[in-house]
Amino acid sequence: MPDPLLNEARPPRKSARIQVNPPVFFISAGLIFTFAVLGALFAEQAAMLFAQVQAFIVADFGWFYVGAVAGFLFFVIYLMLSRHGEIKLGPDDSEPDYSYLSWFAMLFSAGMGIGLVFFGVAEPIQHYAAPPVGESGTVEAARQAMVLTFLHWGLHAWAIYIVVGLALAYFSFRRGLPLALRSPLFPLIGRRIYGPIGHSVDIFAVIGTMFGVATSLGLGVLQVNAGFNYLFGLPIAVSNQLLLIAGITGIATVSVFLGLDRGVKRLSELNIILAVLLLVFVLVAGPTIFLLDAYLQNIGAYLDSLIQRTFRLYAYEPNPWLGSWTLFYWGWWIAWSPFVGMFIARISRGRTIREFISGVLLVPVLFSFLWMTVFGNTAIWLDMGGVAPIAETALNNLPVALFATLEALPLGAITSLIATLLIITFFVTSADSGALVIDTITSGAAVDTPVWQRIFWAISAGTIAGVLLLAGGLEALQTAAIASALPFAVIMIFICFGLLRALQMEASGSAIDLSGATIAAADPELGWHQRLTSLVHHYTAEQIASFIGDTARPALEAVAERMRESGFAPELAVEADRLDLTIPHGERGAFSYAVRSRSFLAASFMWAETRKSGRGEQRHYRAMAHTSEANPPHDVTGFTQDQIINDLLNRYARFRHSHRIE
Numbered sequence: 001m002p003d004p005l006l007n008e009a010r011p012p013r014k015s016a017r018i019q020v021n022p023p024v025f026f027i028s029a030g031l032i033f034t035f036a037v038l039g040a041l042f043a044e045q046a047a048m049l050f051a052q053v054q055a056f057i058v059a060d061f062g063w064f065y066v067g068a069v070a071g072f073l074f075f076v077i078y079l080m081l082s083r084h085g086e087i088k089l090g091p092d093d094s095e096p097d098y099s100y101l102s103w104f105a106m107l108f109s110a111g112m113g114i115g116l117v118f119f120g121v122a123e124p125i126q127h128y129a130a131p132p133v134g135e136s137g138t139v140e141a142a143r144q145a146m147v148l149t150f151l152h153w154g155l156h157a158w159a160i161y162i163v164v165g166l167a168l169a170y171f172s173f174r175r176g177l178p179l180a181l182r183s184p185l186f187p188l189i190g191r192r193i194y195g196p197i198g199h200s201v202d203i204f205a206v207i208g209t210m211f212g213v214a215t216s217l218g219l220g221v222l223q224v225n226a227g228f229n230y231l232f233g234l235p236i237a238v239s240n241q242l243l244l245i246a247g248i249t250g251i252a253t254v255s256v257f258l259g260l261d262r263g264v265k266r267l268s269e270l271n272i273i274l275a276v277l278l279l280v281f282v283l284v285a286g287p288t289i290f291l292l293d294a295y296l297q298n299i300g301a302y303l304d305s306l307i308q309r310t311f312r313l314y315a316y317e318p319n320p321w322l323g324s325w326t327l328f329y330w331g332w333w334i335a336w337s338p339f340v341g342m343f344i345a346r347i348s349r350g351r352t353i354r355e356f357i358s359g360v361l362l363v364p365v366l367f368s369f370l371w372m373t374v375f376g377n378t379a380i381w382l383d384m385g386g387v388a389p390i391a392e393t394a395l396n397n398l399p400v401a402l403f404a405t406l407e408a409l410p411l412g413a414i415t416s417l418i419a420t421l422l423i424i425t426f427f428v429t430s431a432d433s434g435a436l437v438i439d440t441i442t443s444g445a446a447v448d449t450p451v452w453q454r455i456f457w458a459i460s461a462g463t464i465a466g467v468l469l470l471a472g473g474l475e476a477l478q479t480a481a482i483a484s485a486l487p488f489a490v491i492m493i494f495i496c497f498g499l500l501r502a503l504q505m506e507a508s509g510s511a512i513d514l515s516g517a518t519i520a521a522a523d524p525e526l527g528w529h530q531r532l533t534s535l536v537h538h539y540t541a542e543q544i545a546s547f548i549g550d551t552a553r554p555a556l557e558a559v560a561e562r563m564r565e566s567g568f569a570p571e572l573a574v575e576a577d578r579l580d581l582t583i584p585h586g587e588r589g590a591f592s593y594a595v596r597s598r599s600f601l602a603a604s605f606m607w608a609e610t611r612k613s614g615r616g617e618q619r620h621y622r623a624m625a626h627t628s629e630a631n632p633p634h635d636v637t638g639f640t641q642d643q644i645i646n647d648l649l650n651r652y653a654r655f656r657h658s659h660r661i662e
C-alpha cells in the first residue's frame with residue numbers, strides 16, 4: 001500500500017509539450033503580454049505614464065534605492081571579512097568545479113555586455129559635457145566624469161549581483177533547496193516559500209529580469225542603428241529600430257533552438273574575442289600612456305570618494321541627473337541581478353564565501369574600470385584636444401558617441417563594423433541567456449524543458465524592448481528598469497536577512513533544519529567489534545570498490561525499488577567507485593545520498609620508513625557517504641546493508657522535516 005506521507009512530495013508530471021510552474025509562468029506571461037499590448041496600442045499615453053512614474057520614484061523612493069544598494073555593499077563586505085567567509089558553497093569536502101583561471105574568465109564574460117559597449121564612451125563624455133554640478137568641459141569635469149562612471153559600474157553593481165548569486169549558491173549547493181529566488185526566504189517563512197509568497201517572489205524576479213533584459217536590448221538596438229547609420233547610411237528612426245529588433249531577435253531564436261553548446265557558448269566566445277580586440281586596438285591607437293596613467297588615477301579617485309558618492313542624493317542641489325543616471329543604474333542592476341546572480345552561482349560551486357565575494361568584486365570591476373578608462377578617457381582626450389567634437393555629438397545623440405570616437409582613430413570604418421558586430425552578438429547572447437534564466441524560474445528550476453518555452457521568452461524580451469522604444473525610447477528604458485526593480489529591491493533585503501540567519505544557524509550548529517527545529521535520528525547501531533575493525537583496518541581501493549558494489553549498491557537499489565512502489569521516481573546513478581541516489585520532490589528540491597570511494601594519506605607511523613618512502617604517498621581508502629543537506633561526509637566503511645539503509649533513511653527523514661514535506 002502506498003505511503004500517504006509520500007503523496008504530496010511526488011514530482012510533478014512532466015509533459016513533452018510544457019513543463020512549468022503554472023502560477024509563476026502564466027501570471028508572469030499574462031502581465032508581460034498585457035504590458036506589450038497596451039504599450040503598443042497606447043504608445044503616447046504610455047510615454048506620459050513612464051515620465052510620471054519615473055518622476056514619482058525619483059522623488060519619493062530615491063533615498064530607498066541609494067540606502068538599499070549601500071546596504072548590499074556593506075553586507076557582502078561584512079560576510080567576506082566575517083567567520084562566515086570560510087563556509088563553502090557546497091558540502092565541506094567539495095572542490096570548485098572550475099580552476100581559478102577558468103572561473104575568472106567566466107566572471108570576465110559576465111562583466112561584459114551591451115551596457116559596457118553602449119556606455120563606454122557615452123557615459124564619461126556625457127558627464128564631462130553635462131555634469132550634475134559644476135562647470136562642464138574642464139579638467140575637473142573630466143576627473144569627476146570618470147569617478148561618476150566608476151561609481152555606476154563598480155563595487156555597488158557587483159555587490160547587488162553577489163547578494164543574489166551568493167544566496168542562490170548557498171541554499172542550493174549547501175542546503176539542497178531548489179535553485180530559485182524563493183529559496184533564500186526559507187529561514188524566514190519556512191514551507192510557505194512553496195505557496196503564494198514564493199510564487200510572488202519568482203514572479204517579481206521574472207518581471208524584473210524581463211525588463212532588465214529588454215532595457216539592454218533596447219540600448220543595443222539604439223546603438224546598432226547608430227552603427228548602421230555611420231556605416232551604411234541607414235536612417236536613425238524608430239521604425240528601423242523595430243525592424244532591427246525583429247531581425248536580431250530572430251537570430252537569438254535560432255541560437256536558443258541550437259542550444260547552449262552550439263548557440264550561446266560559441267557566441268560568447270566570439271564576444272570575448274571581439275571585445276578584447278577592440279579594447280586593445282583603442283588602447284594602442286589612442287593615447288596609451290595617458291590611458292594607463294588615468295586608469296590608476298581613476299581607481300584612486302573612486303576609492304577616495306566612495307563613501308561620499310555612495311550616499312550622494314543631491315538633496316541641496318536638486319536636479320534630474322540622479323534619476324537619469326544613478327537611480328537608473330541601481331534599478332537596472334537590481335532587475336538584472338537574477339540573471340547574473342544565477343550565472344555566477346552556477347559556476348561557483350565549491351568556492352568559499354570569501355573566495356566568491358572577493359573574486360566577484362575584483363575581476364569584473366577591474367575589467368569594467370579598464371574598459372571605461374580606455375574608451376571614456378580616449379573620448380575626453382579627443383574632445384579636450386580639439387580632435388573631434390565628441391561631447392557635442394553625445395549631447396545631441398548619445399548612441400553615436402562610440403562611433404564618433406572610433407572615427408577619430410585609425411581604421412575607423414573597420415573598428416566601427418567590429419563594434420556593431422559586437423553589439424549584435426551581445427544582443428543575441430543577452431536575449432538567449434535571459435530567456436534561459438526566465439525559463440528556469442518559471443519552470444520551478446526544471447531541467448530539459450521544451451525548447452519552445454525558451455523561444456517564447458526570447459521573443460517576449462524582443463517584443464518588450466520594441467514596445468519601450470515606441471513608448472519613449474531611452475527615457476522609457478530607464479523608467480522600466482527603475483520601476484520593475486523596486487519590488488525586487490525589497491525582496492533582496494529579505495534575502496539578505498534569510499542568508500544571514502541561515503549562516504548564523506550553521507555557525508551555532510543548526511545546519512540541518514533551516515526552520516530552527518531539531519529532529520532526533522539515531523545513528524545505525526554498530527557493535528564495538530565492527531566499529532573497531534572499521535577504525536583500525538586500512539582498505540585498498542579494490543576492497544572499497546567491492547564494498548560499494550556488493551553491499552552499498554544493493555542497499556540503495558532496495559530503497560529505490562520500495563520508493564517506486566510508493567509513487568516516487570528515484571534515480572540511481574552507478575559508477576565504478578560511486579553511487580548516487582536522487583529522490584526528486586518537485587519545487588521542494590531533491591534529496592541525494594551518495595557513497596563514493598575516497599583516498600587518504602596514511603599516517604607515517606603505520607609502517608617503517610624506507611629509503612623509497614619519500615618517492616610516493618602511501619594511501620588508504622574509505623567509503624564516504626554524502627547527502628544534499630550539507631552534512632559533513634561520514635564514513636560508512638564496513639556497514640551492513642541494513643545499516644546503510646538506516647543511515648540513508650535517518651538523513652532522508654531530516655530532509656523531509658526541514659523541507660516541510662508532510
